[in-house]
Amino acid sequence: MKRPNLYDLDYEALEKLLISWGEKSYRAGQVWNWLYNQLVTDFSEMTSLSKTLRQRLEEKTRLAVPRTLARQESLTGETRKDLLALADGEQIEVVLMRYAERRSVCISTQVGCAVGCPFCATGQMGLRRDLSSGEIVAQVLHFARELAEQERQLTNVVLMGMGEPLLNYDASLSAIRRLMHPDGMNMGQRRFTISTVGISPGIHRLADEGLQVNLAVSLHAATDRLRDRLLPINKRYNLDSLFSAIGHYLRATNRRVTFEWVLIEGVNDTPEQATALGSRLEGMLAHINLIPLNPTAGFEEQPSSPERTEAFTQTLDRHHVPYSVRLRRGIDIQAGCGQLRQRETS
Numbered sequence: 001m002k003r004p005n006l007y008d009l010d011y012e013a014l015e016k017l018l019i020s021w022g023e024k025s026y027r028a029g030q031v032w033n034w035l036y037n038q039l040v041t042d043f044s045e046m047t048s049l050s051k052t053l054r055q056r057l058e059e060k061t062r063l064a065v066p067r068t069l070a071r072q073e074s075l076t077g078e079t080r081k082d083l084l085a086l087a088d089g090e091q092i093e094v095v096l097m098r099y100a101e102r103r104s105v106c107i108s109t110q111v112g113c114a115v116g117c118p119f120c121a122t123g124q125m126g127l128r129r130d131l132s133s134g135e136i137v138a139q140v141l142h143f144a145r146e147l148a149e150q151e152r153q154l155t156n157v158v159l160m161g162m163g164e165p166l167l168n169y170d171a172s173l174s175a176i177r178r179l180m181h182p183d184g185m186n187m188g189q190r191r192f193t194i195s196t197v198g199i200s201p202g203i204h205r206l207a208d209e210g211l212q213v214n215l216a217v218s219l220h221a222a223t224d225r226l227r228d229r230l231l232p233i234n235k236r237y238n239l240d241s242l243f244s245a246i247g248h249y250l251r252a253t254n255r256r257v258t259f260e261w262v263l264i265e266g267v268n269d270t271p272e273q274a275t276a277l278g279s280r281l282e283g284m285l286a287h288i289n290l291i292p293l294n295p296t297a298g299f300e301e302q303p304s305s306p307e308r309t310e311a312f313t314q315t316l317d318r319h320h321v322p323y324s325v326r327l328r329r330g331i332d333i334q335a336g337c338g339q340l341r342q343r344e345t346s
């Protein structure tokens with residue numbers, strides 16, 4: 001049998017494993033502390049454990065720490081993107097954003113993505129495989145380790161990198177729960193954001209988790225006609241199905257839902273779309289993030305001009321729907337939304 005990756009185990013599974021080796025249950029707490037507070041990357045560093053236990057861990061389990069293949073800093077120094085290699089050689093990109101008050105990490109949930117939104121570099125590469133919960137957790141630890149050296153802490157985790165988190169639901173949710181564990185990273189629920197293209201059954205399921213995580217929905221179009229074209233998944237889960245799931249989420253959590261809207265010149269920045277969006281969201285506990293389209297090799301369209309963006313927001317104002325126009329970040333290193341993909345490295 002393949003040696004289990006310790007990052008894939010939740011606390012109870014780790015405890016069970018150690019007890020099956022004849023260890024006392026408190027040993028699980030010690031190992032957990034080494035993994036999620038001390039952030040060690042090697043069993044030999046777990047010095048509070050007996051040599052025998054360390055050896056046994058070494059022989060029977062593994063610590064899948066991703067290898068950094070490349071690292072890029074944006075010109076402003078605010079955004080950093082790392083290309084990581086997983087144990088089987090697959091690659092993912094992860095982004096660290098440093099603001100005055102916040103340090104957010106944008107992590108991936110799949111290698112590639114099956115949803116195939118035409119404007120997204122991840123979608124353009126197709127799905128290679130799901131990530132395991134441990135591989136999702138390890139991305140957060142990767143940056144947490146570096147920040148700890150600078151005596152800083154990660155404040156936010158957004159599942160908005162490569163892949164669709166609600167199509168790798170179990171791994172994404174158990175990764176969040178592992179990072180929330182009070183004896184480890186102890187991250188607050190509200191520090192997590194799950195971004196979804198709108199997988200209605202996943203949103204219904206999330207509503208019933210009893211969690212206070214943030215939900216971001218990539219809307220991009222407010223009529224089925226346009227959304228069918230921009231996000232092929234809309235043919236499966238159309239706007240009514242999506243909004244009924246979001247309604248459930250709102251009732252269950254009372255958390256404000258964020259809508260992502262990538263502004264594409266002449267496509268979804270029209271008065272018709274602005275009005276349809278404003279009417280849909282009017283009175284809802286919602287916020288819209290307007291994001292200028294980031295360039296990707298496989299999509300020809302352009303980001304909306306400032307004038308069209310302005311006209312769009314005026315319509316939203318008339319419907320009293322709150323929004324922010326996002327700055328483009330990390331574009332010079334292709335670390336912007338939708339620009340993450342597996343790279344060919346030589």
Ligand code: SAH
Nearest residue numbers: 120163164195196197218260293294337338
């Ligand atoms: N699959 C999830 C999360 C990953 S994509 C989702 O779709 O929400 C993260 C965000 O990047 C989404 O809002 C997506 O619509 C956006 N995005 C994709 N391609 C983009 C591009 N070229 N420019 C700007 N944003 C993009």
Ligand code: SF4
Nearest residue numbers: 113115117120123197
């Ligand atoms: Fe997948 Fe999200 Fe990209 Fe669409 S935008 S292809 S759902 S990662």
